[in-house]
Amino acid sequence: MIRPVNAEMPVRPRRKRRGxxxxxxxxxxxxxxxxxxxxxxxxxxxxxxxxxxxxxxSRTALYRHFSDKSALLRAVAREGFRTLRLELLEAWQxxxxxxxxxxxxxxxxxxFALAHPSHYRVMFGGFxxxxxxxxxxxxxxxxxxxxxxxxxxxxxxxxxxxxxxPLLLARFIWAIVHGIARLAxxxxxxxxxxxxxxxxxxxxxRVRTGIAA
Amino acid sequence: MIRPVNAEMPVRPRRKRRGxxxxxxxxxxxxxxxxxxxxxxxxxxxxxxxxxxxxxxSRTALYRHFSDKSALLRAVAREGFRTLRLELLEAWQxxxxxxxxxxxxxxxxxxFALAHPSHYRVMFGGFxxxxxxxxxxxxxxxxxxxxxxxxxxxxxxxxxxxxxxPLLLARFIWAIVHGIARLAxxxxxxxxxxxxxxxxxxxxxRVRTGIAA
DNA sequence: ACCTGAACACCGTTCAAGT
DNA sequence: ACCTGAACACCGTTCAAGT
Numbered sequence: 001m002i003r004p005v006n007a008e009m010p011v012r013p014r015r016k017r018r019g020x021x022x023x024x025x026x027x028x029x030x031x032x033x034x035x036x037x038x039x040x041x042x043x044x045x046x047x048x049x050x051x052x053x054x055x056x057x058s059r060t061a062l063y064r065h066f067s068d069k070s071a072l073l074r075a076v077a078r079e080g081f082r083t084l085r086l087e088l089l090e091a092w093q094x095x096x097x098x099x100x101x102x103x104x105x106x107x108x109x110x111x112f113a114l115a116h117p118s119h120y121r122v123m124f125g126g127f128x129x130x131x132x133x134x135x136x137x138x139x140x141x142x143x144x145x146x147x148x149x150x151x152x153x154x155x156x157x158x159x160x161x162x163x164x165x166p167l168l169l170a171r172f173i174w175a176i177v178h179g180i181a182r183l184a185x186x187x188x189x190x191x192x193x194x195x196x197x198x199x200x201x202x203x204x205x206r207v208r209t210g211i212a213a
Numbered sequence: 214m215i216r217p218v219n220a221e222m223p224v225r226p227r228r229k230r231r232g233x234x235x236x237x238x239x240x241x242x243x244x245x246x247x248x249x250x251x252x253x254x255x256x257x258x259x260x261x262x263x264x265x266x267x268x269x270x271s272r273t274a275l276y277r278h279f280s281d282k283s284a285l286l287r288a289v290a291r292e293g294f295r296t297l298r299l300e301l302l303e304a305w306q307x308x309x310x311x312x313x314x315x316x317x318x319x320x321x322x323x324x325f326a327l328a329h330p331s332h333y334r335v336m337f338g339g340f341x342x343x344x345x346x347x348x349x350x351x352x353x354x355x356x357x358x359x360x361x362x363x364x365x366x367x368x369x370x371x372x373x374x375x376x377x378x379p380l381l382l383a384r385f386i387w388a389i390v391h392g393i394a395r396l397a398x399x400x401x402x403x404x405x406x407x408x409x410x411x412x413x414x415x416x417x418x419r420v421r422t423g424i425a426a
Numbered sequence: 427a428c429c430t431g432a433a434c435a436c437c438g439t440t441c442a443a444g445t
Numbered sequence: 446a447c448c449t450g451a452a453c454a455c456c457g458t459t460c461a462a463g464t
Binding site: 441 | 446447449450451452453454455456457458460461462463464
């Protein structure tokens with residue numbers, strides 16, 4: 001079958017030259033392998049040489065796709081914030097967008113951290129300098145935080161939460177779930193996952209009283 | 214002046230043999246140099262070789278005093294929990310051991326983290342595996358947590374706080390100040406120290422309502 | 427006992443060279 | 446464009462050797 005000439009196609013489409021090198025999308029493969037390693041063995045076990053080896057690629061192939069190791073970690077963090085945002089939205093929307101949904105979001109947050117502790121550490125561990133550089137990462141992080149802010153504003157408008165400044169309220173709530181998550185995954189409070197969830201529910205219950213309208 | 218013979222002195226006091234080797238108490242010096250480096254440049258910049266060099270000592274001299282790098286970091290963490298406990302107690306005792314004193318403890322906690330961010334990260338960053346090994350570290354950490362538990366129990370007995378299980382209440386409070394501290398020092402919420410303190414005060418205010426008797 | 431240098435097995439990163 | 450190996454400047458740790 002002869003494909004018609006299409007104005008959107010480049011004049012001389014680059015052929016893929018498959019098999020010439022090891023990968024079609026090495027960048028994607030590198031990110032996924034890094035995620036796998038981190039999930040399995042933790043960040044401190046992640047080495048560029050190891051990632052390359054797992055993919056049957058030279059130690060330095062990575063530098064064609066990431067400027068350095070920290071750029072790879074930033075990509076990992078970005079991916080994490082994206083997943084977190086989706087899970088928070090899912091909890092909010094699937095539970096009626098009310099007080100119960102807000103509680104479900106808190107539980108979902110802590111569950112995410114407990115399910116992906118190493119990934120969570122990369123997101124928050126200061127491996128990554130937020131801020132100035134990497135606006136994409138900053139945007140993903142802001143997106144996850146935004147899910148929380150939006151939910152709080154909705155609760156305020158429904159008359160369920162006091163009308164303090166939403167940003168301050170959101171930071172307060174975020175600090176609580178983040179604190180529980182980090183203490184749990186860093187092994188600081190000797191707690192089973194069930195106990196961590198019980199603590200989360202207790203916290204939300206007490207906070208509900210504290211911030212009720 | 215001739216010092217009298219004292220029964221508490223060892224029979225044949227070891228002479229110091231100063232100048233023979235570089236240090237009288239290299240172990241102490243190593244810990245202090247590690248603390249200095251961490252405070253100045255962060256944990257990731259701490260190298261055993263660098264610590265040795267700063268002290269004019271071979272790269273491997275450290276192994277006479279610490280079994281490995283993680284043992285040095287555990288000593289750093291232990292020192293940190295000791296200081297934190299003392300500062301929490303100071304805040305509690307100097308402010309009347311009541312509701313205001315409890316608020317002062319919360320502020321003191323966050324201030325400690327902001328003043329010594331790298332040190333705080335070593336204490337909580339999972340560089341150190343708490344638990345099984347190093348009972349001294351576990352004891353120091355428990356001591357700092359105990360200051361919080363004791364204060365809460367006192368408030369319960371004074372009828373100022375609901376009589377929930379003290380351990381659960383303490384974990385809840387701890388998670389909040391820890392969460393604020395970590396988000397602040399990891400640069401996650403773009404916040405000045407003053408704003409962090411304002412958030413801390415807001416949190417304590419809301420929590421007071423939430424846990425009031 | 428306490429300290430030393432040499433040596434080992436690792437890192438991340440750079441760079442000239444290949445296709 | 447994309448990948449390669451050699452090389453560089455770092456690590457933590459071990460160990461036989463010195464005093």
